[in-house]
Amino acid sequence: MTDPRLLWFRQDLRLADQAAVAAAASAGPVAAVYVLDDKVAGDWAIGGAQRWWLHHSLAALAKALDKHGVPLILRRGDAVAEVAKVAREVGAVEVHALHHYEPWWQAAEEALAEKVFLVLHQGTRLIPPDQVRTGTGGRYRMFTAFWRALRQQMPPEAPRRAPTKIAGVSKPVASDRLADWDLLPTMPDWSKGFDVWTPGEAGAKRRLDRFVDHVEDYDEARNLPSIEGTSRFSPHLHFGELSPAQVWHRLDGKAGAEPFLRELAWRDFTGNVIDILPDxxxxxxxDAYGGFPWRRGQTADRDFAAWTRGRTGYPIVDAGMRQLWATGWMHNRVRMIAASFLIKHLLLDWRRGERWYWDTLVDADYGNNAVNWQWVAGTGIDSNPFGRIMAPLSQSAKFDAGGYIRAWVPELAGLSDGVIHDPHGAGCAPKEYPAPLIGHVEGRARALAANAKMRG
Structure with missing residues (x-):
């Protein structure tokens, strides 16, 4: 009988276009394991919203594997130790996994390779980030140049279907019960609004099928928070329920697809950044921003709390923060506005915002989260200048956010489009809606003064 192989799942919870699954299934009987390791990532252990998604995604993957007679073995603890232990228990001669670019997973892969015969495959990015090189062999630090070089290597390899047959190992292996991990919130259950999502590979496929018909409208519609003009692929891509290659091949060549493919490549760029700058x-x-005069103290903490609760007095910011809390997601344009407000208007360290997004976003991704926050803050290697300050009130009107505000800030639902973006300025804000934490002109001047002080 052929020796068994062990599949190690992480943020790659699918069977289709999954090179580790294909390789292991073609070599003989397979066992599959997922380890919940809350220590390996340190400060980036998955947050509450991600834990909700993970529960449902693992349940979907277990169901898909069970159709082949392959149980999904669940373990909790040190990922390296548990994977090596399961490999011994099933007698696996090889462990197959997709290569990940988060620094903690790269370290874990190196440690595991000392204990087992580890076979790593590609499949979390369009192509491995270190294959996108400058003419002199260096790594790109600016997205535009990175995108041009990546585009020349596209398309990625054609995606492969899920194996039609996967043979499971005959030996039973102990496994945790998913319900015992307590990934779902209970007291209180804050996830009632998360029913807009369908985690798992099947849900990802349906989301892709729907978006294909609307991709020609994407370039304009993505900036309008009152309509569903974005793909909402991000959590499916983060958890690996959908491969980047699957998305590329479904959309490439379709009218209007190029702006979206560029956004897909941004994900590759963020993987490139954390590969060369792990921290x-x-x-x-x-480095110059190491001395930036961020606000600290009780007043700063009070303002941060108001921001997290959607109580800033700026309707589009508040709508975004409330949507985030209710659904685990926020419209991309509004993410930038809310992040800019925290950094520039409130002068609060971008890392505080990054932490909040990390805990509340279902699509919280180390590379995307870090690079996007630093892009807005002006502290990144490729970023907006700090002095470019988004004006929340005019942004709200420009991108027709009235319907979005009514959906998430019910105390403003009765206001007309002419005043809803700035009800305080129009003198018609209801008494239950908070006053602005700071005026736009005042906030902008304070931010520019702080930046000048840092530079001086």
Missing amino acids: YGKRNGR
Whole structure:
């Protein structure tokens, strides 16, 4: 009988276009394991919203594997130790997994390779980030140049279907019960609004099928928070329920697809950044900002709390923060506005915002989260200048956010489009809606003064 192989799942919870699954299934009987390791990532252990998604995604993967007679073995603890232990228990001669670019997973892969015969495959990015090189062999630090070089290597390899047959190992292996991991919130259950999502590979496929018909409208519609003009692929891509290659091949060549493919490539770029700068989630890409005069103390903490609760007095910011809390997701344009408001208007360290997004986003991704926050803050290796300050009131009107505000800030639902973006300025804000934490002109002047002080 052929020796067994062990599949190690992480943020790659699918069977289709999954090179580790294909390789292991073609070599003989297979066992599959997922380890919940809350220590390996340190400060980036998965947050509450991600835990909700993980529960449902693992349940979907277990169901898909069970159709082949392959149980999904669940273990909790040190990932390296548990994977090596399961490999011994099933007698696996090889462990197959997709290569990940988060620094903690790269370290875990190196440690595991000392204990077992580890076979790593590609499949979390369009192509491995270190294959996108400058003419002199260096790594790109600016997205535009990275995108041009990546585009020349596209398309990625054609995605493969899920194996039609996967033989399971005959030996039973102990496994935790998913319900015992307590990934779902209970007291209180804050996830009632999460029913807009369908985690798992089947849900990802349906989301892709729907978006294909609307991709020609994407370039304009993505900036309008009152309509569903974005793909909402991000959590499916983060958890690996959908491969980047699957998305590329479904959309490439379709009218209007190029702007979206560029956004898909941004995900590759963020993988490239954390591959060359592993501590990018906590360290400024520009050293000069190490001395920036961020606000601290009780008043700053009070303002931060108001921001997290959607009580800033700026309707579009508040709508975004409330949507985030209710659904685990926020419209991309509004993410930038809310992040800019925290950093520029409130002068609060971008890392505080990064932490909040990390815990509340279902699509919280180390590379995307760190690079996007530093892009807004002006502290990144490729970022907006700090002095470019988004004006929440005019942004709200420009991108027709009235319907979005009514959906998430019910105390403003009765206001007309002419005043809803700035009800305080129009003198018609209801008494239950908070006053602005700071005026836009005042906030902008304070931010520019702080930046000048840092530079001086």
